[in-house]
Amino acid sequence: MSLTVLRPGMLTTVQDLGRYGYQKYGVVAGGALDTGAARVANLLVGNDDREAVLEITLGGASFAIDRPMIIAVSGGDLSATLDGSPLPLWRPVYAKAGSVLSFGACASGCRTYLAAGGGFDVPEVMGSRSTYLRGAVGGFAGRALKADDELGVRPPNGRTMRLASLIASAVREDGLAAASWHASHFAVAGSAEEQVVRAVPGTHYDRFTLESREALFGQSYRIGAQSDRMGCRLEGETKLLLSLPLELLSEAVALGTVQAPPDGDPIVLLADRQTTGGYPRIAQVASVDIAVLAQLKPGSRFRFEAIAQTEAERLYVAGERDLRLLRAAVSLKLRPLA
Amino acid sequence: MTNADRGWELLPLGDGALLIRFGDAIDEALNRTVHAFAARLEKEPFAGMIECVPAFASVAVHYEPLTVMRSRSQDEARHETVYETVYARVERVLDSFVAADAMEERTVIEIPVCYGDELGPDLAFVAAHCGLSEDEVIAIHSGGAYVVHMIGFAPGFPYLGGMSERIAAPRRQTPRTIIPAGSVGIAGKQTGVYPIATPGGWQLIGRTPLALFRPERAIPSLLHAGHEVRFKPISRSDYDRYGEGAR
Known part of the structure; x- marks a missing residue:
């Protein structure tokens, strides 16, 4: 095997970009919560951005690397170390056989993604390698990783092999063999006291009281302790209330749908959301800012900022272009010097 | 963006999905229309369409905006948003969609x-x-x-x-x-x-x-x-x- 779990930490699961085409059967889309970080980690090791990675939540996880491989850790800063040396994030690193990768306290963010050259080798279920915990489907035996689990890595492609040979020889003063270049401009887990999450008014926005609509885009929200991969439960001072009672039929929801149940505290639906829902939808988080929510720890605060649908689309397209640029930049690094 | 006289309403559901509401009641005939339309879209998916999620009275169409954008026709090139393009593509299917009158035998x-x-x-x-x-x-x-x-x-x-x-x-x-x-x-x-x-x-x-x-x-x-x-x-x-x- 290629990687052995020494300590699983709070929650470590195998994830990719999700399971599509089965939502009409009630199967959750799932996948990495911070897809941007997961994709960058993959691109940095020469993988396709859809390969399976490990989603490591909060600190405490550690892994033994059983055979040499190129790895990258992207997302929240969970104080990663490789054989005791601080491991730089957003950068490909060559790990020798027998090295130990550990994660400690959360310095910023709360989820980080470990990609290995080739991609983690778990069977595809319904076209995806992501773990759907509640359904006990996909990933590693349909569950979170435990100590002593052994994970394989799929055969690396040519890009990955060339990257590995380039980086293996780039040994730095601290003993780490790491690339001199990085992609840390993709980090969203900033140090700002209060983060901003951009959102578009939702399909039932007009059905809420004026006070509620103003509160949504005016007040500060706290991430509730009950938040998980399914959704971010928010706590705000002013509750969100409908002007008139509304009888709604269940209908499809999407990533980032902000539902307001009768108690008036909104829930932002994340990767493991149900496919349909029956609560009124007051807003819709822009896809690009899902990562901000994915990196906020329970107890931290943020504000919503209202943007137009057009702007949310523009941000999405710009985000995709950035990822394509990164892929191209990695290719350039592989080109032999003239 | 309603087309109530023709029996449907199209709405954005975020920057990657569009919702088609055919009504707001639990009704056998309405529900048949919903599922027949979802089946029709699945049979003739447009470029960038990911999947359809039918419910009681609505169908959501999930799509990948960049693929939609890159597959725009000459006519669609003037659209200012991806949503507008998806709207036009879904509407074209709706225009030629006739809900089956014949009651199919239920399994x-x-x-x-x-x-x-x-x-x-x-x-x-x-x-x-x-x-x-x-x-x-x-x-x-x-x-x-x-x-x-x-x-x-x-x-x-x-x-x-x-x-x-x-x-x-x-x-x-x-x-x-x-x-x-x-x-x-x-x-x-x-x-x-x-x-x-x-x-x-x-x-x-x-x-x-x-x-x-x-x-x-x-x-x-x-x-x-x-x-x-x-x-x-x-x-x-x-x-x-x-x-x-x-x-």
Whole structure:
């Protein structure tokens, strides 16, 4: 095997970009919560951005690397170390056989993604390698990783092999063999006291009281302790209330749908959301800012900022272009010097 | 962006999905239209379309904006937003869509249920609440024909229409933290089957040994929208034997 779990930490699961085409059967889309970080980690090791990675939540996880491989850790800063040396994030690193990768306290963010050259080798279920915990489907035996689990890595492609040979020889003063270049401009887990999450008014926005609509885009929200991969439960001072009672039929929801149940505290639906829902939808988080929510720890605060649908689309397209640029930049690094 | 006179309304659902509402009621004919339209879109997907999610009275179309943008025709090139392009593509299908008048024969799926005792711990409550005997509740529940309006909430979970109001019962005051897979329950005027173990507040009247969620199959849900469901009472020994046969 290629990687052995020494300590699983709070929650470590195998994830990719999700399971599509089965939502009409009630199967959750799932996948990495911070897809941007997961994709960058993959691109940095020469993988396709859809390969399976490990989603490591909060600190405490550690892994033994059983055979040499190129790895990258992207997302929240969970104080990663490789054989005791601080491991730089957003950068490909060559790990020798027998090295130990550990994660400690959360310095910023709360989820980080470990990609290995080739991609983690778990069977595809319904076209995806992501773990759907509640359904006990996909990933590693349909569950979170435990100590002593052994994970394989799929055969690396040519890009990955060339990257590995380039980086293996780039040994730095601290003993780490790491690339001199990085992609840390993709980090969203900033140090700002209060983060901003951009959102578009939702399909039932007009059905809420004026006070509620103003509160949504005016007040500060706290991430509730009950938040998980399914959704971010928010706590705000002013509750969100409908002007008139509304009888709604269940209908499809999407990533980032902000539902307001009768108690008036909104829930932002994340990767493991149900496919349909029956609560009124007051807003819709822009896809690009899902990562901000994915990196906020329970107890931290943020504000919503209202943007137009057009702007949310523009941000999405710009985000995709950035990822394509990164892929191209990695290719350039592989080109032999003239 | 409504087109109420033509019977539908299109709305954005974030920056990667569009919602088509055909109405706002639970209605057989409306629900047939919804599923027929979803099937039509799936048969003729537009570039960038990911999947369709039909519900009681609506269909959501999930799409990948960049693929939509890159596949724009000359006509579509003037669109200012990706949503506008998806709107036009969906509307084109709607324009040529005629809801089938012919009532297709419904596929009937029989679900064996062992009612009462430890597999249906709330059967006595439902009977007492409705002023019926336990056998009467079983007879009414298994005597009905139920239509699957949509699958949602959990993998393979059917929203069923057609339960007799004589056996309607309120949800439990305190939800159970875990309900075993296969549990058959009643909540208000609805009945349903839990395909996977989840927390829940439904009154549990029995359990089926049949797997409603089958992740290893190409189509992971036993039930599909439009199916007709009938419940068949089985004994505890049949329930246990069924389990052995399936494993």
